[in-house]
Amino acid sequence: MKKKNKSNKSADFADTYDLVVEAKKRKQIALTNGHCMFEFPAEGRIDQSLISPNALNVIKDLRSRGFKAYIVGGCVRDLLLGKEPKDFDVTTTATPKQIVGSVRHCRARVIGRRFKIVHCVFGTPGNEEIIEVATFRSKYVGEAADNGFIIHDNNYGTDIVEDSCRRDYTVNSMYYSPVSDTIYDLHGGYYDLMENTIDIIGDPVVRIFEDPARIIRAYRFVAKLGFSISDRTLAGFRDNFSLIKNINNSRLFEEVNKFFLGGYGRRSYEVLRESGILKYFLTEQGVVYDSDFFDEFISESLKRSDERYREGKPNMPAFLYAVLLWPLIDSLTRKLILRVGQSKEKKDIVAVITQKVLTSQNLITNIPATVQAIIVNILTLQTEMEYGKDGVNNPDQIVASKFFRAAVDFLKLRAAFDDALADAAMSWNEDYNLRSRNHEAKGDTKKKQRGRKSSKAKKNAKPAEAAEKATAQKKKGGSDKNNDKKRRIRKERRNKKAIISAASHSF
Numbered sequence: 162m163k164k165k166n167k168s169n170k171s172a173d174f175a176d177t178y179d180l181v182v183e184a185k186k187r188k189q190i191a192l193t194n195g196h197c198m199f200e201f202p203a204e205g206r207i208d209q210s211l212i213s214p215n216a217l218n219v220i221k222d223l224r225s226r227g228f229k230a231y232i233v234g235g236c237v238r239d240l241l242l243g244k245e246p247k248d249f250d251v252t253t254t255a256t257p258k259q260i261v262g263s264v265r266h267c268r269a270r271v272i273g274r275r276f277k278i279v280h281c282v283f284g285t286p287g288n289e290e291i292i293e294v295a296t297f298r299s300k301y302v303g304e305a306a307d308n309g310f311i312i313h314d315n316n317y318g319t320d321i322v323e324d325s326c327r328r329d330y331t332v333n334s335m336y337y338s339p340v341s342d343t344i345y346d347l348h349g350g351y352y353d354l355m356e357n358t359i360d361i362i363g364d365p366v367v368r369i370f371e372d373p374a375r376i377i378r379a380y381r382f383v384a385k386l387g388f389s390i391s392d393r394t395l396a397g398f399r400d401n402f403s404l405i406k407n408i409n410n411s412r413l414f415e416e417v418n419k420f421f422l423g424g425y426g427r428r429s430y431e432v433l434r435e436s437g438i439l440k441y442f443l444t445e446q447g448v449v450y451d452s453d454f455f456d457e458f459i460s461e462s463l464k465r466s467d468e469r470y471r472e473g474k475p476n477m478p479a480f481l482y483a484v485l486l487w488p489l490i491d492s493l494t495r496k497l498i499l500r501v502g503q504s505k506e507k508k509d510i511v512a513v514i515t516q517k518v519l520t521s522q523n524l525i526t527n528i529p530a531t532v533q534a535i536i537v538n539i540l541t542l543q544t545e546m547e548y549g550k551d552g553v554n555n556p557d558q559i560v561a562s563k564f565f566r567a568a569v570d571f572l573k574l575r576a577a578f579d580d581a582l583a584d585a586a587m588s589w590n591e592d593y594n595l596r597s598r599n600h601e602a603k604g605d606t607k608k609k610q611r612g613r614k615s616s617k618a619k620k621n622a623k624p625a626e627a628a629e630k631a632t633a634q635k636k637k638g639g640s641d642k643n644n645d646k647k648r649r650i651r652k653e654r655r656n657k658k659a660i661i662s663a664a665s666h667s668f
Contacts, residue, residue, distance in 0.1 A: 181355050188331075188349025195363075196322060199346040203337060206344070207240045215283040216249035217339055219264050219292050224340065226263045228255040231321065231336040237344070238332045241354060242386075251294045252324060252336070256317065260294050267292075297324040321345055329368065329375050330382065331360045357388045365397020373404035377416050380436055384420065384429040405441040410527040414478075417442055417526055421481050424470035426463035444521040446489050454578065455488040462574055479535035480567055482528060484574070486518050490540065493518070508544040515540050535564060542568035543575070549585040550592075560592045566600070569593045 180201060190197040216232060223230040230253040236246035253260065260279040261269040268282040278295040297318035318324050321336050328334040331350035337343070344351070353360050359382050361368050361375065369375055376398055379390055390398075408416070420429040433439035440450065449455050462484040466476045493514045498507065519533050528536075542559065546568055550556045559565060569589045576582040 181352065184346070184349065184352035184355065187346070188352040191347065191349045196326060196347040197349075198322070199349075199351065201344055201346075201351075203342045203344050207237075207337065207342075208243070209339065209342075211240055211245045212339065213246075213249050213290065213292065215267070215281070215290050216251060216292050218266070219251050219281055219294060220339055222264045223251075223253050223255055223260070223294075226255070226259070228253050228259070228263065229320075230255075231338055231345070233336050234328075234333050237335045237337045238350075238354060240337070241335070241344075241351070248290075249292050251292060252297060252321070253294060254297055254319065255294075256296050260296070264294070297321065298327040299323055300326050322347060326362065328362055329372075329378060331362055332358075332382070332388075334362060353391075357386070358391050359383060359386075359388050359394065360391040361394045361397065365394050366401065369397055369401055369404060373401075374408050374412065374416060376402065376405060376438070377408075377413075377420075380432050380438065381416075381420055381429065384432045385423070385425050402438050402441065405438060406525075410523065410525055413442070414526040414528060418478050418481070421463060422466065422470070422476040422478070424467055426466050426470075426476075427460060430460060430463050442525065443485060444489070444518060444525060447492075449488045449492050452488065458488055458574075458578060459484060461577060465574070477535075477567075478528070479532045479539065480571070482519075482522070482526075482532070483536045483539045483571060486515075486522060486536075487540070487571075490514050490518055506544075508541050511544050512537060512541050535567070538562070538564040539568050539571055543572060546572050546589060547575075547582055547585050550588040552585070560589075560596070565589075566593060566596055 183201075184199060187197045187199040212232070216236075220230045220232065230251055232249060233252045234250040236249045239246040255263060257271045257277045257279050260281075261271065264279075264281050266283070270280050270282070271277055272280055276295070276298065278293055281292045281294055283290045283292065297320065299316035299318040300323040318327075325334045325336070325347040328348075331348040331353045333350070334346075334348050335350045336345040338345070348362050349360070359379050361379070379394065379398070382388055383390060405413075420426065420433070430439070433442070434456070440446075443450075446455070466481070469476055490511065494507070494511055497510055497514065501510075515537050516533075519528060519536065522528065523533075542562065542564060545553050545555075545559060553559065559568075562568070569586070572582060572586045572589070576586040
């Protein structure tokens with residue numbers, strides 16, 4: 162057999178049909194043997210202009226220190242689909258400590274418990290890009306609980322063969338070398354990509370018990386990419402959906418956000434309803450769950466949020482959970498009012514019920530306290546705003562609320578299903594539009610201020626010198642813990658302010 166070299170790689174699989182035929186053969190071998198290396202040229206298949214310059218610099222820095230490094234995961238999948246990836250992941254032979262010492266012109270921090278990775282942060286606050294860099298994983302699984310769930314996994318591998326076996330789905334297990342412009346596929350990912358198929362790597366049941374979140378990820382890809390799940394993967398899912406209950410509630414909160422806030426929320430809702438796993442994301446809904454109102458209210462809301470995403474507007478978790486939980490809260494409120502009559506204000510009843518429902522929901526998805534506070538404010542404002550601007554005693558106070566715009570958007574959503582609320586929703590429109598214009602003006606001012614600060618910083622200090630100085634300070638020790646603590650406190654304060662500020666224009 163004639164030996165192939167880099168010079169004729171492009172000619173080897175110039176015909177896409179031949180490439181797919183070969184990819185199919187390699188896929189079958191991979192299913193039989195556990196993996197099968199398929200190396201083919203990226204020329205004509207990956208547009209390098211879509212790759213983040215920072216990701217390329219990370220690869221360059223690691224390779225200059227003698228480490229192997231590749232772009233990997235969902236970003237390679239998106240590049241092959243001709244899409245610009247939202248973020249980039251890099252995998253390497255370097256350990257987390259070596260990564261921190263090798264990558265320049267960034268702020269590098271080690272994160273993770275089960276498996277430590279490095280976030281290389283480029284840019285300035287408010288305009289940052291994070292390149293996630295991970296060491297090759299070993300084919301040997303680390304410490305696992307009795308039920309198979311991996312609880313500790315800092316075992317490093319030596320090559321992409323080992324590392325690929327630890328990844329979850331084939332379409333996310335392809336590696337790309339920008340240096341040689343070559344793609345490495347060990348589990349038939351390219352064939353599955355061409356077939357629009359989500360297929361798990363290894364034994365489906367074993368992999369799901371290792372990490373039940375893989376079930377959620379599969380359905381997220383179905384919604385996001387329009388793919389279907391392979392028969393053998395679905396067979397592993399059957400009778401194991403209840404494992405979703407074992408997922409850490411903080412992690413599940415993030416997974417739910419990914420489903421519904423990324424521009425394909427309505428499709429995600431349909432996929433989750435059809436699969437039967439939506440109920441594992443929500444506290445017990447009773448008969449509300451199967452009602453037409455529940456289905457139509459949430460579907461319409463997610464349709465609007467998808468439109469906002471396409472327009473470049475933010476969608477916030479607080480509004481999402483207010484929507485997901487409103488049918489239950491509204492049902493319980495009506496029942497309680499029938500029981501207690503007018504002995505309590507509706508606002509107080511809604512506040513109490515909302516808090517009780519949130520307490521129950523938190524056992525499933527750990528909603529941050531600041532987000533909970535915003536949800537309560539949005540829903541309690543409904544009890545006043547639904548009477549219209551002329552029907553309340555404190556309209557100015559309502560308009561001045563940080564959550565006024567989010568509350569109006571929620572009222573408009575309700576009005577789409579209740580004609581009696583239409584006039585009330587319209588009565589707040591003038592103030593809503595004024596607040597919107599003021600908010601946009603403030604946003605433009607802040608952008609200009611950030612731009613001036615960024616320009617000034619560039620004049621006063623070279624990025625390379627600043628990064629090297631920061632690295633040197635980290636190595637000094639002594640005050641490191643205090644500095645880390647201060648940074649965490651500042652970050653928490655910024656996050657809290659950002660959540661509250663963004664919620665005022667969440668929909």
